[in-house]
Structure formats: structure tokens, C-alpha cells
Amino acid sequence: MLPMLRRVSFAVNKARPTAQTFNTPTYTSGRRGSAVSAMVQDKDPFKPAQRVAGQRQDVWSIVNEAAQASPVQPIVNMGQGFFGYNPPQFVLDAAHEALGKVECNQYSPTKGRPRLKKAIADAYSSSFGRTLNPETEVTVTTGANEGMLSAFMGFLEPGDEVIVFEPFFDQYISNIEMPGGKVVYxxxxxxxNGASETTSASEWTVDLAELESKITPRTRMIVINTPHNPVGKVFSRDELQAIGDLCVKHNILILSDEVYDRLYYVPFTRIATLSPEIAALTLTVGSAGKLFYATGWRVGYLIGPEHLIKYVAAAHTRICFSSVSPLQEATAVAFEQAEKRGFWEESKAEMKGKLDRFNEVWDELGLPYSIPEGGYFVLVNLSKVQLPADYPFPPHVASRPRDFKLSWxxxxxxxVAAIPPTEFFTDANAHTVEDWLRFAVCKPDEVLEQAKERLRGLRKYIK
Known part of the structure; x- marks a missing residue:
């Protein structure tokens, strides 16, 4: 049985308007009580909360629906970013061994197994430029996504604003809105020239004046993703310095989503390393699933100063108490051995090779794409592809931007399945990417070759 948990208030260091309080009504007998009873009876017990009500069909279900109905089988799934192969053998061996240990099949400490926290601290200290304290600066979460939810739950009050760059990881939005936050895009x-020429992901740029114009007294946090999904952009040191300086100036927390932080093909900078003032505001998010080809393990972590990490850990305790014990133990071993085995450089070279190999087909077809600087996604511009005017798109696809039609x-x-990136934009800005599709290359080489062969079928539709 889990221990009884007490509700705690999360300390904040930024002034904000006082939250409204609500009084619970007292129900009485008599005519007033009858009216209240009737009101309760009129309520629909099956009505969902507004946060999940009225959502349009999501991209994942649309893609899966098309895949199931496609006459071309089996589908080559280049859409979702899960790996098409197992973690390396030394990681699998660690998981098998952990399952045989009694202590690894019971609850772990809520902030993570000590061995894993130390392994993370050791693995990241060199890139942070100092020795990290595993007990006060690291917390383990149930995947990076739950870690980010814990960060938002730990610091956001209703009405607080969070700045998010478009395109965005779609989970950011619900995670911010759950505790009552407002997303500012x-x-x-x-x-x-992205429609006519192959360009670099670095050419997707931030307008710093536009960014600062979105900051208000309610701005509590900004979310950065580098290397970026789906663009593949690695934010430059100068860009990060400018963003970090704005956050220091306006006293804004930084949530830096760095889950692809071992897959970079240009110089990579951690925003938390730029100055002590920026570091004091920054929470860095990592994902063992992304690093070790094990997205289903759901082992994530956050690194940051104690005055921030302790509130992330407090929220995590109330969301899921602790994370999967044997996989934490296996991840600890993976971190301990990765450097010795040359795994980091090997995985980077392997993924860069997959990107280069897959992108050969776009060069063949004369279709421009955005050359990724990191991660394992590539954006391809298909504005030259002319879809048949009378093609029978279902209504829920026909009503969406052109990239949904291209995907279908x-x-x-x-x-071949690919993801329409307008799903990661607001409606106001979706037009900027409606000719692009996102492809994930974290698949076996034979799958990449099969995808390339099928994609050559686009040639007859290119005008």
C-alpha cells in the first residue's frame, strides 16, 4: 500500500495576482434542498471535463485509420517516432538481470533509484561543466512527458502563461492546460525558399522581438526543444543566450526539452550552461527511452537546481508516486556502460547515416527538404506533388490542411505513413507548413530502403 500523501503548497518566487477562492455550498432540506436535488439530478453524469471535450480527431487516429484501410500492405510506418529495433544487447542484459532482483521489483524511491540518479549525474556532469549532485539536482520520472507534466504542475497556477514555440510537441499543450496554464504561441x-530548395534546419528562426512582445506579467515559463522535433533544429548558442537573457530579465522559468541530446550533428549547447543566472531558472528534460532505443520503458528525468527540482519531485509524487523499478535499474547500467562502449558516438553516427540514406530519395525526386541538425525526423516539402482533383478524401481529412491530404x-x-506537421501548429500558423510532411528514420535500414522504393511512386504526381 502506498503511504498517505499530504497536499502541499508549491512555493513560487514570482509575484502574481491572488487566486480566487471558492466556498462549498451547504445543502439543506426543504424547498431549497429540493431545488438543489433537482439540479443535481439534471446533471449529465457522463459529460466529460472541458479539457478533453470537443477535441477534433487527432493525427494519430487519422493516420492509423488510413493505414488499416490502405490496399497497400504492409504499411511502412515512417510516421511515429518509435524505434524499429531493440536497445543494444548490454541494455537488454541489464533489464533481464534487474528483473531477477527482489528489490528491483518493488517500489523505488519517488525521486528515483539512487543508482540511476548517480549514473545520470555522472553522465551529464561533463556537459554541464560541473559536478552534479544526484540527490538534489536530479529526479527520475515516468518518461520525459510525465516529467514535464510534473514541472508544470509544480509551478503553474491557473492563469499563468507559458510560451511555446510552434511547431510544438503536442503533449506540451495538454500538460500546460491541466493545471490551468495558458499557452502563448x-x-x-x-x-x-523552403518550397524550392533544400535548406538547413537552422534556417527555421525565432524573431526575438516577437518573442519578447509575447511576455506579460503573467508569463511564468518558456519551453524550448533542442534538438527540435519535428524541425530538427539545434538552437545556436547565440539564440539560446538571447532567450536566456530575456528569461533572466523578466524572471521566467525555462523548461528545456533536450530528449534528443545525444543525437546532434552540429555543435550543441545546453541553455543551463550559459550563465549562473540562466542556470538558476532552468529545468533540463531528458529521456532514457530516446537515448537507448527503448521508448516503451518510460524512463525520463529532469536536471536542475535544488530550488526547482524539489517541486518537480513533489508533483511527480502525487501524479504517479514512483517509476518502474527494474527499468530504472537497467537504465542505470546503460548510463554506466554507454561511454565505455562508445555507444554515444556510435548511435549518433548510425542515426546520421540513416538520415543521409533516407534523404537520397528526395534528391532523386527533386523534392526539397530541411536537413536536420539533430534528432531523427526530417521535414520534406511536397508542394510540387499535385494531388488528383477528384481524389476521394473522407470529410474529416478534406476539411484539414493540405498536409493531412498528402499524408492520407x-x-x-x-x-508509406508520414505525419502532417500542421498538427503541431495553431490554426493561425498552420498554412506555413501545409506542404510539408514529417518522416521518422529511426527504423531498420531495410525498412528505409522499402520506404524509398515506394516513395519513388510520387514521381508521376510531381509537376
Missing amino acids: VPLHPPA FCIKELG
């Missing part, structure tokens, strides 16, 4: 601007068409006609 700032777009990354695509390269002006590629699945049904070619048997």
Missing part, C-alpha cells in the same frame, strides 16, 4: 519561421494519399496509394 511564438512561431518558428520556416526558410523563405501517401498511405493509401504508396503504403
